[in-house]
Amino acid sequence: MIENNLVHVGIADMKIDNSPKKLKTVLGSCVGICFYEPKQKIGSMAHIMLPKKHNVVKNNYKFADTAIPEMIKYFKKKSIRIDELQAKIFGGAQIFFSNSNSVIPDIGNMNIEMVRKILKKYKIPIISEEVGGTKGRTIIFDLEDGKVLCKQFAGSEKIY
Amino acid sequence: MGIFDFFTKKKKTKQNDDINLDHYMKVASIQTINKLEELFNYPVNFNDFNKITVGVNELPMLIGKEDEKAICVIINVNQSISGKMIFMVSEESGKSIYGLLEEDMNKFFDKDGVLTERAQSCLQSVASIFISSFVSSISNFLGEKILVSIPSISHSFKYSIINEIVFDKIIDSENLHFYSAKFSIDQESVEGLFLFMPDDFKYFEFIEEIK
Numbered sequence: 001m002i003e004n005n006l007v008h009v010g011i012a013d014m015k016i017d018n019s020p021k022k023l024k025t026v027l028g029s030c031v032g033i034c035f036y037e038p039k040q041k042i043g044s045m046a047h048i049m050l051p052k053k054h055n056v057v058k059n060n061y062k063f064a065d066t067a068i069p070e071m072i073k074y075f076k077k078k079s080i081r082i083d084e085l086q087a088k089i090f091g092g093a094q095i096f097f098s099n100s101n102s103v104i105p106d107i108g109n110m111n112i113e114m115v116r117k118i119l120k121k122y123k124i125p126i127i128s129e130e131v132g133g134t135k136g137r138t139i140i141f142d143l144e145d146g147k148v149l150c151k152q153f154a155g156s157e158k159i160y
Numbered sequence: 161m162g163i164f165d166f167f168t169k170k171k172k173t174k175q176n177d178d179i180n181l182d183h184y185m186k187v188a189s190i191q192t193i194n195k196l197e198e199l200f201n202y203p204v205n206f207n208d209f210n211k212i213t214v215g216v217n218e219l220p221m222l223i224g225k226e227d228e229k230a231i232c233v234i235i236n237v238n239q240s241i242s243g244k245m246i247f248m249v250s251e252e253s254g255k256s257i258y259g260l261l262e263e264d265m266n267k268f269f270d271k272d273g274v275l276t277e278r279a280q281s282c283l284q285s286v287a288s289i290f291i292s293s294f295v296s297s298i299s300n301f302l303g304e305k306i307l308v309s310i311p312s313i314s315h316s317f318k319y320s321i322i323n324e325i326v327f328d329k330i331i332d333s334e335n336l337h338f339y340s341a342k343f344s345i346d347q348e349s350v351e352g353l354f355l356f357m358p359d360d361f362k363y364f365e366f367i368e369e370i371k
Contacts, residue, residue, distance in 0.1 A: 008226070011322060012216050012330075026226045028320025029327070049216075049323050054332050062216065062330065095320055096234065096312040097280060107327050136320025138227065153229075153316050154273035 006140075009045045012062035016044040016074045023141040027091030029108035031064065031115050031131070032139050034088040035071055035124070036146035037080045043143040044071050050107070051114035064114040072122060087124045088148050088160055089115055090139045092131040095153075108132065128160035185209045188297035189341065195293040196343075199286070200260050206343045206354075213337050216330050219322060226319040231275065233287035233311045234325065237295055240304035242359040245295070246325055247287035249352035251315070256348045258282050275315045284311045290354070329357055 009015045009025040009032075017023060019041035025032050027047070035044045046067040053063040060066035072082055092108035092115075112131045119126055128148070130137070136153040151157040189206050196204040231254040233247045249257065258268050258279055268279045275283075288311055299306040314321050329336050339356040 010217050011219070011319065026317045026319035028314075028316060028323050030320075030323045050327055050331060058334060059216070093320070095316045096314040096324055097275075107324065136316035138317065153320065154269075 009047050011047055012049050012059050014044065014046040014061040014067060014071060014074075016042065016071070017143060018042050019143040021143050023143070024139065026136065026138050028093055028095045028136045029091070029106075029111060031089055031091040031108075031111045032137075033064075033068065033071070033115060033119075034090075034139075034141045034148055035075065035085050036088075036141075036143070037075065037084050038086075038146055039084075040078070040080070041143055041146075042075070042078060042080065043141055043146060044074060045139075045141050046071055048111060048115070051110045064111060064118055068115070068118045068122065082122055082124060085124050086127045086146070087119050088128045088141075089119075089126055090130050090137055090148065090150055090160075093133050093135055093137065095134060095136055097134070130158065130160065184298050184301040185339065187301070188294050191297045192290060192294045193343075195289060199289060200257075200345060200348075202260075202345045202347050204343060204345055207341050209339045209341045209356075211337075212340050213335050215335055216326065219326065219336060226317065228318050229316070230318045230321055231283055231313065231315045232321045232325070233284055233291075233313050235288065235291045235311050236309035237291075237306050238359070239307050240302050241298065241306055244325065244355075244357045244359075245291045246355040246357070247290055247352065248321070248355070249283075249350065253350045253352055254279075254283055254315075256345075256350045257286055260345075260348060261286070275313075280313050280315075284313050287311055287313075294354075325355075325357070 005021050007015050007017055007021050007023050009023055015023055023045040025047045030047055030049050033046045046061055048064045048067045049062050051064050053066045060070050092112035094106050094108050130150050135155055138151045140149045148160045150160060193204045193206045229251040231249050235245045237243060237245055255268050259265055261282055267276050270276050292308060295306050295308055326336055341354045343354060344351045
């Protein structure tokens with residue numbers, strides 16, 4: 001039953017849908033941004049990989065600073081104003097066990113900071129979040145009630 | 161042009177570099193297999209390298225389902241060739257590798273299901289042997305130094321791992337260019353993926369798009 005309604009959001013991807021659909025993605029240092037409009041039960045999820053867009057790349061969903069305006073644009077098309085939106089954000093972990101000489105920079109933290117900055121710019125409140133840490137996460141966004149089930153890799157699960 | 165110039169000034173084109181490096185890669189893979197067979201005491205299969213170009217969104221399809229758990233070790237190389245060398249195995253294969261080298265299987269996961277430091281160290285060592293023997297063969301062929309970083313390891317969902325492998329390759333590009341090979345030990349049900357993501361294209365030219 002759940003599987004029939006499940007919509008997978010890929011890497012550098014964005015989906016917008018209505019209840020009874022559920023949007024799902026798997027995150028590491030990427031950040032999952034969920035927008036919800038409770039009256040019409042419309043929700044959107046973006047899976048961004050990097051904080052800031054560079055000129056030549058066409059896929060806007062890859063970057064925090066371009067994915068969020070794209071999401072807003074889709075809600076506007078459905079006559080939903082920015083001030084009706086609420087955001088929940090997840091991910092941005094540093095999943096490589098590393099020491100000070102690591103070859104892997106903390107891209108997760110950079111993604112989180114940029115997402116917060118862009119949401120603040122558009123005055124969209126973050127009503128829940130589970131970000132940072134060292135574990136990957138699976139998130140399932142239920143468009144019936146706007147709740148997000150966040151399962152940590154080899155760890156706890158919690159509903160936001 | 162003096163007569164000796166003909167012999168000394170061999171024209172070195174990018175195409176030649178490509179062909180040579182492809183050849184070196186294949187020979188290096190044979191030397192790497194030998195090293196791994198010595199380590200595990202089992203025959204190791206190592207498929208020939210493929211040069212692959214895929215869109216960012218297509219990479220997950222190449223490495224498996226989103227919820228599958230994987231263990232990944234990344235080692236950066238630089239100087240005459242530079243980029244990331246990646247050793248990736250499923251959780252089960254990681255456990256099998258650990259079982260080949262360590263006696264106490266109970267120390268693979270901690271109580272939360274996360275890799276223990278001992279398991280991390282074991283798999284980092286195997287990946288280091290794998291990648292170092294590969295890099296040292298290439299270095300011998302090129303007659304040039306290649307520097308190798310310390311390994312970084314991750315144990316997570318495959319999708320979770322991807323971003324940290326590719327983030328610096330996709331800033332200015334829609335596509336990822338890399339070498340890929342599969343390795344396996346049939347007797348122990350070990351299967352894994354070896355990827356090399358070059359930083360620059362001194363030796364690399366990707367012309368085929370595989371979808």
